[in-house]
Each structure stands twice: as structure tokens, then as C-alpha cells.
Amino acid sequence: MDEPRNLTLVMDFYELTMSQCYFNQNKDLEVVFDLFYRKNPDDGGLCVLAGLEQVVEYVKNLHFSKSDIEYLASLGQFSPEFLEYLSTVRFTGDIDAIPEGTPVFPHEPLIRVRAKIIEAQLVETAILLALNHQTLIATKARRIVQAAEGRAVMEFGARRAHNFDAAIYGARAAYIAGCAGSATTYAGEKFQIPVLGTMAHSFIQSFPSEYDAFLYYAKTYPDACTLLIDTYSTLKSGIENAIKVAKDYLEPNGYRLKGVRIDSGDMAYLSKKVRARLDAAGMEDCAIVVSNSLDEYVIESLIRQQGAKIDAFGVGENLICSKNSPVFGGVYKMVAIKEDGRWIPKIKISDNVGKVTNPGVKDLYRIYDRETKMAIADLMTLQEETIDTNADLRIFHPMNRWKYKVIPGGTYDVRPLLVPVFKAGELVYDLPSLEAVRAYSKSELDTIWDEIKRFAFPQEYYVDLSEKLLDLKLRLLEQYR
Structure with missing residues (x-):
């Protein structure tokens, strides 16, 4: 088996400059970051999450090699003590994530990272890269497969992709979303995807x-x-x-x-x-x-x-590059820090309402109509909250307290979407096979109403807050105003 590439330095340089400051000031500070996105590509109604397996590979292999440390030392910006620390650093925190193939929506946490501040900061670029790219391609592929109405769609885009990895992992993402196979032979070898041509x-x-x-x-x-x-x-x-x-x-x-x-x-x-x-x-x-x-x-x-x-379609550049909407806007924001044993919520404020973050350590639930088994909303709560499905459930618009919906008790079921992936640095998640991810994605998409999946002017899917979370958010907004 090939040795995994050491991609540790696939990070923005400011992650290192900030980390040296953290090292000097408070390297043991515990923090929580959420990875989420703000807008669906192509003005669509949903996205298909992909790339978690590559996040796992990166985090498992996180280490600075001798040559990495020598290169960083040559830049003349880091202390010997900090470089010595980097030479021994490993990820020792917790990561919870939504499983690959799940339909996801703006502003909800796709990944939650809880770790010491340096470890949480160093993984930022890599996990954004893995999820941003594959979620973008899986989302585009899902739309194309949907348009084909049961006819086979073959991914033919390698020669138009943005370099080798984009072709290989783009083929993987497209297969998750329902493409019948790929023309990229390496993807067939690496992921056991059917190869076509x-x-x-x-x-x-x-x-x-x-x-x-x-x-x-x-x-x-x-x-x-x-x-x-x-x-x-x-x-x-x-x-x-x-x-x-x-x-x-x-x-x-x-x-x-x-x-x-x-x-x-x-x-x-x-x-x-x-x-x-x-x-x-x-x-x-x-x-x-x-x-x-x-x-x-x-x-x-x-x-x-x-x-x-x-009877079948071969789709290239418009799929592998998501040509109409080539950027997936995933972001990684701090939402809490630990002080004196208590989690202190943090919020990012902006004049652009869509950029205001949801503070605190949160859980995420999908709410299903008990009779139809269809998804009706996603709900973010503070982690200490519980949901009693026998009681009425009030879910609130992310910014307006007056705008809420009541779901009668006994008419709904809930499923937590964030599952443990790493605990104290140890992998606790059994990565499913690609075929299992593909089958799971299809079954999950079947629980989403067609009105949300249509291409033009889709119905907006509710991603709402619990009353306690909304109260916290509004209180922090008022405090910082």
C-alpha cells in the first residue's frame, strides 16, 4: 500500500504565524470551530456533502517532518521553541461531522472541531479544501444525475479538471452523487469506481x-x-x-x-x-x-x-469544474473558547446579515415528519439541550424571534446529524465503503421534497435555531453593538 502523502503544510501561512502567538500566550486554550457554508452553488436548494474520508486521512497523518521544520526554520519567522513544538504536534482533539453523502444546507455545521487552539487552527485549510472541492463536485453531479431522470451519467472530465487531484477526487465525488462511473482510470484503481470509455x-x-x-x-x-x-x-x-x-x-x-x-x-x-x-x-x-x-x-x-x-450522457468540464458555479464557500469560524472549565460562546458580527455566525457549542438535528418520513427542517441547538419528540417543538428563524414554527408533539422524529469521528485524537468512526456512501446518499436524497431539489427557484429548506440558541445569539449581538 502506498505511503500517504504528508500534506501537513497544505495550510495558509497565517495559521502558523497565529499559532506561534498562541504558543507564546496560551497554547493549551481549548476552542471549538464550526465549518459551514453560506450559499448553495447554482442558486440550488441543497448540497451533497463529500470529502470526509480525505479529512480523516489528513488529520490521522498530521505531522511536521524534518524537512518541513527545516523549511519553516529557513523563513526566519519562528522561534526554535515553537519549531520544536511543531516537530511533535499531533491532533489530540475531537471532530464530529455529518456523514458523507448527506444532503446539507447553508449555515449548519458540517464539521465541528474541538481541540487545543493550535491544533484546531492548523487543520483549517486542509479540511476546508477537502470538503469545499468534493462537496462542490458532488452537488453539481447530483443536479446532472437528477436531470438525466434515470439515464446513466458518465463523468468524462479529467482533461478539463484543475490538475491531477481535482480529476481523481472529482470523480470520487461524482460517483457518490450518482454518476455511473468515470473515464479517469486512476480513480477506478484508487476507489474501485467503474471506468468507462x-x-x-x-x-x-x-x-x-x-x-x-x-x-x-x-x-x-x-x-x-x-x-x-x-x-x-x-x-x-x-x-x-x-x-x-x-x-x-x-x-x-x-x-x-x-x-x-x-x-x-x-x-x-x-x-x-x-x-x-x-x-x-x-x-x-x-x-x-x-x-x-x-x-x-x-x-x-x-x-x-x-x-x-x-440513453446515457457523458459529462465533462461542466461537471468536473462545476463550471456554472465553480466555488464552494465553506468557512471555518471559532464559536467557543473554554475558560475556567466553562465554554464561552463567541460570535462573528458583520453588516452582512448572512455572515453573522451562530455562537456556542452546538448540536444539529434533522426533523422528519413521522407519517411521510420526509425531512421538514434542520435544527441547531446548544449542546446541553435535549429534544422530547412527544412535546411541541418551536423552531426559530436564525435572526428573528417573531418568526417561528411549531411542530406538534408526536408528529415528528429527530436524528442527530453530527457523528463522532475523532475522540481525543483517536479515530472512532468506521469509514464506510464508497459504494455504501453512494447508496446512503441516494436514500437520504429521497427524504428531501422535490420542491427543494428543483433547479430554478427551489423552495428554501428550513435551517432553524432553538429558542435558547437564538436568545444567546441576539444577546451577544446586543452586547457587542
Whole structure:
């Protein structure tokens, strides 16, 4: 097994400069940070959390190597005592997180870190990086898979990704969200994701004729033959040569042509013409695959508005880069510090209401309608609070005390979303297989109403506060005002 890369220095430099100050002042101070985000990409109604496994790998392997310390010493900004401390530092705190694949919403804690202040500060960039990237790609992939309405979606984006890791971990995130597989072979090896792909136009151009190229490929892969039919002319030559190879070689030898792929032109028009030609040739089982700058909006239009005869989609740059909305705005904010054995809540205030944080050590619950089993709201509470599902539950808007909802007792169930991952630096969470994460994500998405999952003007999902948490927040706002 390959040794894990030492990514400890994947951190913003200010995490080190602050940590030296903490080291000199109060290195044993315990703190709590929340990682959350403020806005769904693409103006959507939800996100799909991904990247937790890579957070675990980073935290488990957190250490400064001899070469790391030598490099930091060469910068001339850190004391020998601080560098000696860094050479022995390991993560010894607690991390609680929402499981991968869970639908999540703005402002709720995706990860809660409780640790000594230096340890909590040093992990900031890496855990943001892991969750920001994969959650972004999983969220985009979920939208594209939803638009395909049960048709297979293949992730084809490696050559457009932002470097090697973006392609590999983007493929992982896309698979969590429901893509059938990836063209990125390394992702297949590393994560056991199905790998998919057939041929490029260059393959066809390298033969004397399109027919010769198709025939050679059919002879090489007779039981898995999908042919790219738009190199010269989709309708005049491509589909005709594909049918001819099927009749000349595949069918006489007991095989069937699995599919044809179209990579250019008017996908709706061409797919209907190709489908008619295939059916007339007795090849109703031959699938039509399309690619070329697809996203959820193009796919939805092809299926619903234009009646395209498409069985599967290959999606590249618009998925692997989340091209329409390429940034996931996860942030990492301190919410409490420990003084004299008591947790003191902390708040970040801004003229922008959306940037005001929710203070204190919090828990997060998902509330389900007991009859329908559908999610109706998420609720943040102070950690010491408990919920009695037999009693009426009042949940409050994050800023306005007058705006609340009462859920009658006995009509709802709750599930805590934050689960222990690290305790006192020890991993206590059994990481599920990627297949299990994928299946879990699908089942969790099924509990979210369609109105929240629609692409345009989705219904806002409630992420509310308990009365005690809202009172604390308003009191701190008044105090600092």
C-alpha cells in the first residue's frame, strides 16, 4: 500500500504565524470551530456533502517532518521553541461531522472541531479544501444525475479538471452523487469506481476508412462495442457504418452492438434520426450516448422539451469544474473558547446579515415528519439541550424571534446529524465503503421534497435555531453593538 502523502503544510501561512502567538500566550486554550457554508452553488436548494474520508486521512497523518521544520526554520519567522513544538504536534482533539453523502444546507455545521487552539487552527485549510472541492463536485453531479431522470451519467472530465487531484477526487465525488462511473482510470484503481470509455476521433482517423476503424474495434471488443459516429457525418456515414459492422460481423458471431456515441451537432435532432435508423435495422437494444458540453440545463432541455432519444450522457468540464458555479464557500469560524472549565460562546458580527455566525457549542438535528418520513427542517441547538419528540417543538428563524414554527408533539422524529469521528485524537468512526456512501446518499436524497431539489427557484429548506440558541445569539449581538 502506498505511503500517504504528508500534506501537513497544505495550510495558509497565517495559521502558523497565529499559532506561534498562541504558543507564546496560551497554547493549551481549548476552542471549538464550526465549518459551514453560506450559499448553495447554482442558486440550488441543497448540497451533497463529500470529502470526509480525505479529512480523516489528513488529520490521522498530521505531522511536521524534518524537512518541513527545516523549511519553516529557513523563513526566519519562528522561534526554535515553537519549531520544536511543531516537530511533535499531533491532533489530540475531537471532530464530529455529518456523514458523507448527506444532503446539507447553508449555515449548519458540517464539521465541528474541538481541540487545543493550535491544533484546531492548523487543520483549517486542509479540511476546508477537502470538503469545499468534493462537496462542490458532488452537488453539481447530483443536479446532472437528477436531470438525466434515470439515464446513466458518465463523468468524462479529467482533461478539463484543475490538475491531477481535482480529476481523481472529482470523480470520487461524482460517483457518490450518482454518476455511473468515470473515464479517469486512476480513480477506478484508487476507489474501485467503474471506468468507462471507448474511442476518440483520432482512432477513427488513423484507419483507411470509418468502416475499417469500426470493424477493428468490434473484433477487439465484440461484447462491449460502442462506436463514435460523428467523426465525418453522423447520419450519412457514421450510423450507416455502425449498422453495417453490426450486420457484417457482430450479429453473425452472436454479439450485439452495445451503443453509438454522438459528440457534436444537434443532439436532439441527431438522436431521433439515429434512433429511427437503429430501430429500422432491428437494433432497438443499441443505446445512444451523447457528450459535448452538457450540464443539467442542457440535459433537462433535451429530454423534456425536445424529446431526444438518448440513453446515457457523458459529462465533462461542466461537471468536473462545476463550471456554472465553480466555488464552494465553506468557512471555518471559532464559536467557543473554554475558560475556567466553562465554554464561552463567541460570535462573528458583520453588516452582512448572512455572515453573522451562530455562537456556542452546538448540536444539529434533522426533523422528519413521522407519517411521510420526509425531512421538514434542520435544527441547531446548544449542546446541553435535549429534544422530547412527544412535546411541541418551536423552531426559530436564525435572526428573528417573531418568526417561528411549531411542530406538534408526536408528529415528528429527530436524528442527530453530527457523528463522532475523532475522540481525543483517536479515530472512532468506521469509514464506510464508497459504494455504501453512494447508496446512503441516494436514500437520504429521497427524504428531501422535490420542491427543494428543483433547479430554478427551489423552495428554501428550513435551517432553524432553538429558542435558547437564538436568545444567546441576539444577546451577544446586543452586547457587542
